[in-house]
Amino acid sequence: MQPVVIVGTGHAGYAAAREFRKHDNTTPLVMVTADDGTSYTKPMLSNAMARGKAAAELAQASAAEMGEQLGARMITHARVTRIDAADRRLHFSDGGELQAAKIVLGIGANQIDPHLPGEGADDVLAVNDLDSYTQAREALEHARRVVLIGGGLIGCEFANDWVNAGYEVTIIEALDYPMGRALPPQAGAALRSALTGTGVNVVTGRRVTAVERDGERLVVVDDGGERHPAEVAVRALGLKPRTRLAEEAGIEVGHGILTDRRLETSAEGIYALGDCAEVDGLVLPFVMPISNAARALGPTLAGTETEVHYPVMPVIVKTPSCPIQFYAPPAGVDGAWHEEELDGGGIRGLFQDRDGQARGFVLTGPAVALKAELVKQVPGWFDNRY
Template sequence: MSNPIIVIGSGFAAYQWVKSFRKLDQHTAITLVTADQGADYSKPELSHVFSRHQQATDLIKQTAAEFAAEYNIKLITETIINEINTTQQWVYFNQQQLQYSSLIIATGATSFIPKFAGNATDKIITLNSLSELQQNQSQINAAKHITILGAGLIGTEIAIDLATAGKQITLFDKAAAMMPALLPDFIAAELHQVLSQKDIDLQLNATISEINTDGKQMIISQQEKEDIHTDIIIAAMGLAPRLQLAQQAGISTNRGIIVNNMLQTSATNVYAIGDCAEINGKISAFIQPIMLSAIALAKTLAGTPTPLSLPPMLIKAKTPWLPLSLAGITTAMDIHWQIERDHDGYIAKAHTADKTLIGFVASHNKQKQVFALLRQLPPAL
């Protein structure tokens, strides 16, 4: 009997690979090892649960046992892989070695939390997984005032969701504008105005000096500004790929685990997909590129070598107060913008000096036009 394909992780990337591979190959043995409970759930829905009055369990599509049975895999939950040996092709966990024919690292990423001065950094929570939601939901439900660190896409989505659920929200960022990695200044300013009108306290261009607790509340101290007293602090300041296991195995890493267009790492028969993988210097943490990566790798390991090809990617922000879809390059300094606005919303088209379309942002009902624009953009990979 040949050795199984081993998958480390049970997030969207890992489970999408299993689903894609089983469409092509129903018999090759697969062993999946995960540090958590292994439920199959919709991660994007994490930023909707409070306004919809859902529980964490409402997001579960299948339990680990149900997923393992449907896709004919061996699923080992709540287990940490201690070591990977890429020369002899085994992983070590639970005091045993398990040989693999191919290994897929899909360990994802963890929420980044800076080490602030003060006595309360360890009380900052994150909402990057089902288990984190389960751990923190009752505390969030009981809170009146919640502070979110990070006004990027995820932080903004969470802020709107919690405000819709009736919470008082303060949103912090060291940047001077909303969603600075995605939105041009003029659209960020409009989003800023919308959130302010909905009574979200925006603390942008802010520098936190320390975070403390007085036993009842947390106190955020800023340079040259008044302290903020809050019940809970949620960090949404970006993700840090989990690299330690790959690094211990001598696999090449940078910001993520470095892979080529076949999703292969520097080690033979070892692949990486999802939030932990870096290709061409970029980490694609959105659903569409992760899904396409899983499909391409499934075809490769089923016997048809398939390089990853990424079309232009559409990002739909879950910002119902100002619905937005965007794609391409939208924040470069030398963009020439063409803005079309009417009662249905607006489309802002980003062009180069020679009038080549390189990106766009669409709002409200104008989002119906995005797919025609998307076809005009160059591929992402």
């Protein structure tokens, strides 16, 4: 009997495996991963220092333990080089092959790499999993100053966590304020002043043009000509879903691997979820949508076709100096933000389209308590379309 094969052991892969096993405990299950398959949760990387956790303490279970729990054969340190979509056959870099009844791609995303010039450019770190986080923590052991290239969600979360642990932190952000893509101006200003208040040096309106090396130190140079020396530099410039494997197999891709609401790709019996997937037009690289997708994929893999359901799920930004919850309006919608500072502190922002319908919101500081009220006013992800 051919197995169900899940490629990827991040939140997407393990959540899909667990939900599948809730509905089918007999069909063989194989999980394939390029790393060692250790189970961990990515949100916990953003506040590990504040919780006094070393990188190693973030590991929750080994691949072997997960395999036992899930009744799955684990193939770790394995790289899938090609998929024959027609007969669902996986080819591995070591020459091995595996045919599957169904394939699930939970292969995540690559980090946008601007390929900066300069002798120090190759030493710029990028953190998107436990291994790369461990590497960053090791580098930080001997550091005092760290530059974060990119002041988006991840850049701000790491900055807040690391500055509280005593590091001298600089954020270099191209837009006018941190999280400039997701947040309206007042909320962005609140985040900026909160981060600055914790001691983060927030540099905005600047792009990094090179990363030089000065002996042991790196020097991050921005387009204003300013030089930022640091022992460690981490880039956090966003994610690009991994689509090559699917594309080369003739599977349709857009920004991510295209799937319908049952998470099936254009190739029958091949599914995708998580950071690599574009589900009915939506790429939602966050834990809550992935958990919801896994809840639908479980029964589907077990034979009961189920559509993913995305309730309204604001993104929670883990910046303790300025807690934020935001529900981004769809790109391209014609409308405007209306922000107000509340008496109890914090900002409440509502994005309304031309008909006055609420299409997105942001809450900062104490105002996050209003989440339940605003959640009711905006359409769910699938309906909140341009």
